[in-house]
Amino acid sequence: MSETVPRPTLEAVAARAGVSRATVSRVVNGSDGVREPLAERVRQAVEELGYVPNQAARSLVTKRHDAIAVIVAEPETRVFSDPFFARQLRGISKELTAHDNQLVLLLTEGRDDHARVGRYLAGGHVDGALVFSLHIDDPLPELIQRAGLPAVFGGRPDWGGGRGGVVYVDSDNRGGARDAVRHLLGLGRSRVAHITGALDQTSAVDRLDGFRDVMVGADPGLVVEGDFTAAGGERAMRELLDHCPGLDAVFAANDLTAAGALRVLREHGRRVPDDVAVVGFDDMLPIAEQTDPPLTTVRQDIEGMGRLMARLLLRDLDRDTTADAAVGGSPSSVILPTTLVRRASA
């Protein structure tokens, strides 16, 4: 298609710099032991000729591709419409770039494509995988294990125990939910409802558990299932107003859900927070500041989670290739704290 220009060879670089092939190879692969004036001549020849080292050959030596796969277990439309993923990817991208590793985002149309993702992962194109937004029974974790790739998960995978060594980064979803509900009770509310997230994800289950920890024995009708989207929040809020018109507070499983709930409350003439107090989860900006009224919410450090996932994976890869294991012990999962951010809605 595009006309192919002959690729400059290692030999051409050696000739240009007036050194041996071995010297060029050492400089290109970052070994020590080449004196600086010589190394500088090689670097200059590399630059002038536009030499690109043969990565396939190089990675046979280093066993590294300097590339990390990122898989969001959602259709690409969702990846681009929910700002949560953009923010997590931002953290991952910053961290990988700082370590000169390429971020390889594997997009799919849906779960049916996960087997194909598994084949790519098994094909020797990346050093490890960062995976988030897993749903129950997703085949991805097993595909990644079979590919023999190290992985870090964003959010606790739902693996019913029995599999050791899984590393994940998560927020304290259950504790954050408890804080939200306690805050509502502290405002004197007693009929507190909960719109859940997608209950095939552990983050939604954990937030529901946190709600139940505080609202022991609450009317089951006060819990309605959502799906982490604004449309789901609207639908659930309508259902709640139908069945529990006397509710005086809502804890929504994320800010998008809360934004949908706020719209429906306004439609029904309910004043927020006077009639119904609302708390979200995420502190997703600018959404949480631009709702009417601005949203009280449970903040989690989404970008920080992304950075941490990348850092844990890179550390694990360094450990594998460092003979003296000085880099540290086996990484373990991290649960990050959340904080309640007060705005006008509760």
Added chain:
Amino acid sequence: MSETVPRPTLEAVAARAGVSRATVSRVVNGSDGVREPLAERVRQAVEELGYVPNQAARSLVTKRHDAIAVIVAEPETRVFSDPFFARQLRGISKELTAHDNQLVLLLTEGRDDHARVGRYLAGGHVDGALVFSLHIDDPLPELIQRAGLPAVFGGRPDWGGGRGGVVYVDSDNRGGARDAVRHLLGLGRSRVAHITGALDQTSAVDRLDGFRDVMVGADPGLVVEGDFTAAGGERAMRELLDHCPGLDAVFAANDLTAAGALRVLREHGRRVPDDVAVVGFDDMLPIAEQTDPPLTTVRQDIEGMGRLMARLLLRDLDRDTTADAAVGGSPSSVILPTTLVRRASA
């Protein structure tokens, strides 16, 4: 990191199915010549053991990874904030998935990372590349050529001639711009201003040329440079109102720019379209419908451009691996037509 389960081998599949290694290999690689009952037994064993063919070995035979790199020559923050890219990726994703090819999106923090992208492309991880949003002097096209990869570009690359065989998919930016300006003149406007896009991109240059084709000899003060963002549109509109308070129409280089311009016009008490008529470019929904007033704009089929880019690349790859070249001749670039969509703003 995650505990590694031993990967089932070709031998294990052969033992399970009670056939030779060669038979398993033929079935797995899709060769003919294995009788159906036997082939079915192999497929069942593959399924039961969860065997994943060694892609590295397989691709030595087929020379295909069934993976296509997509590179947006913008920082990842821009990729996730400008809906243009999400829409183009949607088209690409649908087409690649329909052909069971993996979409490999290579994200970067900026142009400084393009050399790393070049190394990944040269490393034998993908069969070809789809590249869009190139800026002038970007090293990517050359890196892709050096990697020996076929590529299709979204938007005409600015390669000052001399390089043959470049395939791209573009909209008729110049013709669309002419339609926009002629429409404004047809409404009886005479002081028509233009807020350009980022002038280091050919799409912006072509739209400016289309504006000049119609507004021959226009006051140079009526052209102000923008950058395809809403903030850029606001800044440019303020500058235009300062220097040319008598303007009665604005052609903005895209819908985001127009949305910014509309906000500033409202701030300054100018009625749209009564005092100032405004036309955008893209027909980016829901933006173009949600501006106040809804936007008259030049529609381009962004998702369709993405699909077409993917289709041209896959066709080129098929041609290379089809002995009789029956798939068709060398692909050539395609310029898609645009259409003016009338709403309230002009």
